[in-house]
Amino acid sequence: MKALKFGGTSMATVDSIAKVKQIILADKERRFVVVSAPGKAAGEIKVTDALIAVCAADGAARIKAFAPIKTRFMRLCDGLGLGEGLLDPDFAEIERVLPQAEHDYIVSRGEYLCAKLLSAYIGFAFVDAADMIKFRDGVYDDGYTETLCRLALEKRPNAVVPGFYGSNADGRVVAFSRGGSDISGAIVARAVNASIYENFTDVDGFMTCDPRIVPHATVIDVLTYKELRELAYMGANVLHPDSIFPVRKANIPINIKNTFNPDLDGTKIVPTDKFLSGEYARAKKSPIAAIAGRKGFCALYIDKSMMNLEIGFMRKVLSCFERLGIPVEHIPSGIDSFTVVFSGDWQDHANELLNSIRSEVKPDHMHIANDVALIAIVGHGMKSRPGTAARAISRLSNANINLRMIDQGASEMNIILGVSDEDYDRALVALNGEFEI
Numbered sequence: 058m059k060a061l062k063f064g065g066t067s068m069a070t071v072d073s074i075a076k077v078k079q080i081i082l083a084d085k086e087r088r089f090v091v092v093s094a095p096g097k098a099a100g101e102i103k104v105t106d107a108l109i110a111v112c113a114a115d116g117a118a119r120i121k122a123f124a125p126i127k128t129r130f131m132r133l134c135d136g137l138g139l140g141e142g143l144l145d146p147d148f149a150e151i152e153r154v155l156p157q158a159e160h161d162y163i164v165s166r167g168e169y170l171c172a173k174l175l176s177a178y179i180g181f182a183f184v185d186a187a188d189m190i191k192f193r194d195g196v197y198d199d200g201y202t203e204t205l206c207r208l209a210l211e212k213r214p215n216a217v218v219p220g221f222y223g224s225n226a227d228g229r230v231v232a233f234s235r236g237g238s239d240i241s242g243a244i245v246a247r248a249v250n251a252s253i254y255e256n257f258t259d260v261d262g263f264m265t266c267d268p269r270i271v272p273h274a275t276v277i278d279v280l281t282y283k284e285l286r287e288l289a290y291m292g293a294n295v296l297h298p299d300s301i302f303p304v305r306k307a308n309i310p311i312n313i314k315n316t317f318n319p320d321l322d323g324t325k326i327v328p329t330d331k332f333l334s335g336e337y338a339r340a341k342k343s344p345i346a347a348i349a350g351r352k353g354f355c356a357l358y359i360d361k362s363m364m365n366l367e368i369g370f371m372r373k374v375l376s377c378f379e380r381l382g383i384p385v386e387h388i389p390s391g392i393d394s395f396t397v398v399f400s401g402d403w404q405d406h407a408n409e410l411l412n413s414i415r416s417e418v419k420p421d422h423m424h425i426a427n428d429v430a431l432i433a434i435v436g437h438g439m440k441s442r443p444g445t446a447a448r449a450i451s452r453l454s455n456a457n458i459n460l461r462m463i464d465q466g467a468s469e470m471n472i473i474l475g476v477s478d479e480d481y482d483r484a485l486v487a488l489n490g491e492f493e494i
């Protein structure tokens with residue numbers, strides 16, 4: 058049995074919702090569906106954004122701000138042949154409480170109304186997430202949620218569940234952070250023991266590289282959870298890796314698919330063990346799954362002769378970062394030197410950081426470069442296979458790109474290269490050419 062989640066673009070128009078219905082009914086295994094609120098469409102903003110604006114209005118003005126959202130849903134219902142009055146009882150209830158309603162209740166109504174609409178349109182039961190996805194004092198309660206979801210869904214032939222929210226013990230709605238319907242989908246998939254969690258969005262899947270820079274980038278067919286984590290960190294953000302922890306825990310694969318191109322296989326994100334044991338294989342035989350990167354990092358270079366003999370040297374430097382609350386991203390090191398890479402968002406703290414390190418460890422030399430781009434070459438295939446780093450480095454050198462740092466984790470599935478921001482695009486193109494992914 059399959060659990061599905063449709064994102065905002067899939068639920069945005071009459072045509073896209075008709076496509077959603079076709080997709081669901083094309084496969085009898087597709088029985089549990091989670092939806093986002095309608096997203097952007099011609100002349101329309103995301104319903105969630107419109108609801109956030111409703112929260113900002115005062116008392117009765119909220120009813121007025123809610124009116125265009127109501128009209129949008131009425132048009133959708135009408136266009137789908139459901140009659141524009143389908144959601145009238147829900148609108149009446151929302152408008153009754155709206156002037157005093159809390160923020161999370163208001164922003165969650167997009168998903169609530171959307172799930173009601175879809176359940177009527179495809180003839181599946183509506184099950185409210187507030188009754189089974191639980192928070193304790195605002196913090197998500199995974200154990201209790203799992204039990205309630207199993208009880209609520211297990212014996213049903215099918216259901217449509219609104220994404221993005223649940224409720225506290227007292228029944229008050231609590232929303233996840235933005236994009237949280239991915240979590241709701243993962244929760245439902247685990248509760249019904251789905252064989253797969255199909256996450257329908259508006260792209261064909263994860264790309265091997267940023268297609269704006271490398272136009273011949275292709276869709277990755279298989280990616281492991283670990284590879285996803287590395288790529289998402291570098292900004293490849295089709296799906297937030299932390300948002301799918303319930304399926305990761307239960308070893309359920311995810312399939313990213315495109316509602317507007319549903320015949321494509323999309324990208325499967327599979328448990329790392331299953332991939333390593335050969336249960337899933339990538340069609341392409343490159344050791345690399347994908348290359349991703351981000352500009353705008355800072356790198357602190359620090360050296361002091363005989364640093365290796367000075368016990369606690371690195372700890373003292375890192376304690377300066379800790380005191381200023383600056384998260385450290387990578388620490389490539391040499392014998393008498395090392396580099397600490399941190400996000401460019403902390404650039405304004407550079408002087409404070411240098412002063413504090415100077416008084417703590419008295420280095421021979423130190424400076425901060427603030428135009429560093431990081432590129433991650435990711436793939437389990439490079440483990441125990443000599444030459445990947447060498448190929449990357451010589452390709453960059455042939456392209457006359459200066460390599461500013463290199464870092465390879467012990468897991469051997471990720472090599473991080475640092476180049477300057479201005480070399481970033483050329484480096485991505487060169488590395489793609491080298492590994493032909």
Ligand code: ASP
Binds near residue numbers: 093
């Ligand atoms: N509608 C919410 C948002 O726009 C949640 C979601 O779509 O996942 O963030």
